[in-house]
Each structure stands twice: as structure tokens, then as C-alpha cells.
Amino acid sequence: MRILVTGGGGREHALCWAISASPLCTKLLCAPGNAGIAQVAQCIDVPAEDVEGQVALALAEKIDFVVIGPETPLVAGLADRLAKVGIKAFGPSMEAAQLEGSKGFTKDLCRRYQIPTGAYERFTDLDKAIAYIEANGAPIVVKADGLAAGKGVVVAETVEQAESAVRDMLAGNRFGAAGASVVIEEFLDGEEASLFALTDGEHALALAGAQDHKRAFDGDKGPNTGGMGAYSPAPILDAAMVERAMNEIVLPTVRAMKADGIPFKGVLYAGLMIGKNGPKLIEYNCRFGDPETQVLMMRLKSDIVPALIACADGGLKHLDLRWSNDAALTVVMAANGYPDAYKKGTEIRGLEAAGKVEGVQVFHAGTKADGPRILANGGRVLNVTATAPTVEEARARAYKAVDLIDWPEGFCRRDIAWRAVARRP
Numbered sequence: 573m574r575i576l577v578t579g580g581g582g583r584e585h586a587l588c589w590a591i592s593a594s595p596l597c598t599k600l601l602c603a604p605g606n607a608g609i610a611q612v613a614q615c616i617d618v619p620a621e622d623v624e625g626q627v628a629l630a631l632a633e634k635i636d637f638v639v640i641g642p643e644t645p646l647v648a649g650l651a652d653r654l655a656k657v658g659i660k661a662f663g664p665s666m667e668a669a670q671l672e673g674s675k676g677f678t679k680d681l682c683r684r685y686q687i688p689t690g691a692y693e694r695f696t697d698l699d700k701a702i703a704y705i706e707a708n709g710a711p712i713v714v715k716a717d718g719l720a721a722g723k724g725v726v727v728a729e730t731v732e733q734a735e736s737a738v739r740d741m742l743a744g745n746r747f748g749a750a751g752a753s754v755v756i757e758e759f760l761d762g763e764e765a766s767l768f769a770l771t772d773g774e775h776a777l778a779l780a781g782a783q784d785h786k787r788a789f790d791g792d793k794g795p796n797t798g799g800m801g802a803y804s805p806a807p808i809l810d811a812a813m814v815e816r817a818m819n820e821i822v823l824p825t826v827r828a829m830k831a832d833g834i835p836f837k838g839v840l841y842a843g844l845m846i847g848k849n850g851p852k853l854i855e856y857n858c859r860f861g862d863p864e865t866q867v868l869m870m871r872l873k874s875d876i877v878p879a880l881i882a883c884a885d886g887g888l889k890h891l892d893l894r895w896s897n898d899a900a901l902t903v904v905m906a907a908n909g910y911p912d913a914y915k916k917g918t919e920i921r922g923l924e925a926a927g928k929v930e931g932v933q934v935f936h937a938g939t940k941a942d943g944p945r946i947l948a949n950g951g952r953v954l955n956v957t958a959t960a961p962t963v964e965e966a967r968a969r970a971y972k973a974v975d976l977i978d979w980p981e982g983f984c985r986r987d988i989a990w991r992a993v994a995r996r997p
């Protein structure tokens with residue numbers, strides 16, 4: 573099969589790394605890709621968001637199967653456009669991608685089908701939103717309805733913060749159309765975890781669990797980011813908790829989407845809050861997590877390609893995936909300043925030595941080659957990923973590799989997996 577992966581981050585590097593190992597893959601392309609992906613796939617400079625460009629590329633290259641990494645092209649209908657020209661894709665239709673593209677859509681679905689999630693209301697009117705905040709008090713969570721590059725959620729500790737957030741969104745045009753409608757939601761207490769399930773619209777197969785670190789600095793402090801590190805397994809997502817979350821949240825969602833005539837095919841990423849009364853849904857994403865995918869791909873022993881194809885074609889019911897018992901952990905190296913303004917184009921050295929540490933794979937998240945030099949080309953730049961029999965050993969290996977990377981213009985957290993490490997006897 574000729575396979576095209578859409579995207580160019582660490583998630584796509586990990587997916588390309590896994591797909592390139594499949595005997596089913598005869599040719600692998602990635603658009604736009606990055607300097608690391610170029611080691612396992614042919615990279616072509618078409619932006620992931622350029623739906624028509626991706627379709628044209630897939631046609632020109634006689635692609636049999638497209639694996640769509642990020643949410644933006646999914647929400648913009650890339651899977652539908654590919655289906656129209658007869659090309660199979662991994663990833664939901666535009667309508668099904670509303671599970672990520674509209675927080676209100678998901679909340680309403682949960683309400684109609686009694687899927688556990690925080691209490692909420694939706695607003696487009698500022699006065700009504702403020703009245704709701706005042707009636708409910710803080711802490712309370714304000715969310716822009718649409719995609720806002722991970723910045724559309726405000727966990728407000730005070731009524732004033734919540735009011736200023738809805739004012740920004742509903743009156744101040746903070747996120748444009750994405751913030752013209754908001755969800756105001758109950759604050760959920762507990763521990764967060766990410767559950768990924770492949771689905772063919774009817775059946776769902778849970779993948780290994782993972783946890784990520786959303787805050788920029790050690791101790792889970794500082795601003796929210798796309799994710800500064802991740803690890804798998806996540807002790808809180810043991811087999812019993814996965815089964816519960818599948819039965820109470822994921823499978824009811826898959827059935828609800830099918831019943832509503834918009835079956836979801838692809839990977840459903842459930843952001844869960846696990847509290848005293850069990851798991852509740854925080855939100856869905858309609859794609860693999862980044863950087864969670866990097867640790868999942870390191871632990872996956874089976875060929876991923878048949879599983880991705882089964883999501884598109886059906887037949888997931890007969891499929892099983894095998895996972896290594898080892899722990900995997902990834903440390904994100906980001907450009908100084910991230911998630912705010914940062915510099916591009918600084919040189920990274922020492923990647924070869926880092927990649928030679930036992931059990932380590934360095935996935936590239938935002939890099940560009942300049943002849944033999946590797947330059948930073950994004951906010952999150954590298955994902956230094958390691959496996960080992962225990963999470964402590966995986967962590968030691970990952971930081972040993974991090975310390976071999978010579979990139980003074982970058983930083984990373986030093987405490988990835990602290991929860992899992994603290995839980996070990």
C-alpha cells in the first residue's frame with residue numbers, strides 16, 4: 573500500500589515510525605512532515621490544513637490510504653473529500669469530527685444519552701452567561717465552542733475570572749467564530765487521564781492508557797501547553813478503570829453517534845477526569861493525542877496498519893493489538909518562551925548521540941533540516957522517548973538522552989511521570 577500521513581508533528585513522526593515498520597506499507601509519504609519524519613518517509617511540503625492540497629497530493633501519488641493526524645483538516649472535511657475521490661482514510665468525517673470541533677455538540681450528545689460529564693449550559697448571550705456564572709459560583713470552567721488551538725478553555729478560580737473569559741469570547745471576539753458560542757461547565761475534581769479507542773463506527777478497541785502533562789513547568793505549574801510529556805501505562809487507568817470508561821463513556825458515544833446517523837470512525841481520544849464517583853468525560857478529541865501517541869507507538873507490538881484500516885473498513889471486532897509490558901515515557905523539548913512567543917531557526921546538536929541511548933527514540937515535533945544541520949521550527953520541537961521495564965528506568969533513559977542534546981535555546985520539564993513514579997512501591 574502507498575500510505576500518506578497528514579501532519580508534521582511528533583505525533584505524525586511516531587505514526588510514520590510505526591507505519592514504516594509494517595510489511596503492508598510499500599511507500600510512505602508525509603505532508604508536510606519534518607526533519608525527523610524524513611528519515612522514515614518522503615516528506616512533501618503541503619500544509620496539513622490545506623485540504624485541497626492534501627487531496628491533490630494523494631491523487632497525484634496514487635495513495636491507497638491516508639492517515640490524518642491533526643484535528644484541523646478533519647474538522648474541515650479532509651476525510652469526506654478523500655472519500656469523494658475514492659481514497660480511503662483513517663479519521664472521522666467532518667460531521668463526526670464535531671465531537672472535537674464543537675464542545676457544545678459533545679455536551680448535548682452526553683446529555684441526550686446520559687454519558688457522564690460535568691453539568692453545563694451553552695450560551696451566545698453575554699448577559700445570560702454572566703447570570704449563569706453568578707448563580708453557580710466558582711470554580712467554574714468556560715470553554716469556547718470551536719477549535720481554539722488549545723487555548724479556548726479557562727478554568728476559572730473566581731467568578732471575576734469566569735466573567736472576564738466569557739466577555740473576551742462573546743463580546744471581545746477573542747477566538748472569532750470559535751468563541752461566538754460558549755459552554756460553561758461544572759469544575760470537575762480528580763485526576764486526568766487520556767483514553768484512546770479505535771472505532772469503526774460500531775465497535776471500539778481500547779488502546780493502552782496514557783497521561784500527559786499539560787502545564788509548561790515542573791510541578792504542573794505555569795501556562796497550559798499542548799503537552800510537555802507523557803507516559804504509558806497510566807497507573808490510574810488500570811484494566812478495571814479502562815473497562816468502566818469504555819462501558820460508561822466510549823461505547824455509549826460510539827452507539828449514540830451511530831444512532832444519530834453520523835458514525836465516528838477513527839480514534840476517539842477521551843479526556844477523562846477520574847474522581848470519587850468514577851470517570852467523567854472532560855472532552856473528546858477526534859484524533860490521536862500529541863505527545864501521548866509517541867509513548868503508545870513505542871509500546872505497540874502489533875502492526876498498526878491493519879488496525880487503522882479496520883477503522884475505515886469495519887471489522888475492528890475481530891482485531892486485537894498486543895502491547896509491551898514495558899513503560900514508555902516521552903519528554904518534550906520546547907523552544908524557550910513556549911507556549912508564548914519563541915524563536916525559530918536555532919540549531920540543535922547531539923541528536924545522534926541521544927538516539928543511541930538504550931531504549932530511546934527521538935521523535936521530531938518541529939524541526940527543519942538545513943543541509944546537515946537540524947533547526948528548531950516550532951514551539952514543541954523534540955520528543956525524547958524511552959522504554960524500559962519500569963517507569964523509573966524509562967525516565968532515567970529519556971533524561972540521559974535529553975542531557976546529550978545540545979540546544980541552549982530549548983527547555984523541558986524534569987519531572988515527567990511524577991505521579992506514576994510516586995505511586996510505585
Ligand code: AMP
Pocket residue numbers: 690713722723724725727757758759760761764786796843854855
Ligand atoms: P483543553 O484545552 O480542552 O485540553 O482543556 C484544558 C484543560 O482544562 C483540561 O486538560 C483540564 O485540565 C481542564 N478542564 C477542562 N474542563 C474541565 C472541568 N470541567 N473541570 C476541571 N478541569 C477542566
Ligand code: GLY
Pocket residue numbers: 784798799857860861862863864
Ligand atoms: N496531549 C493533548 C492533546 O493531544 O490534545
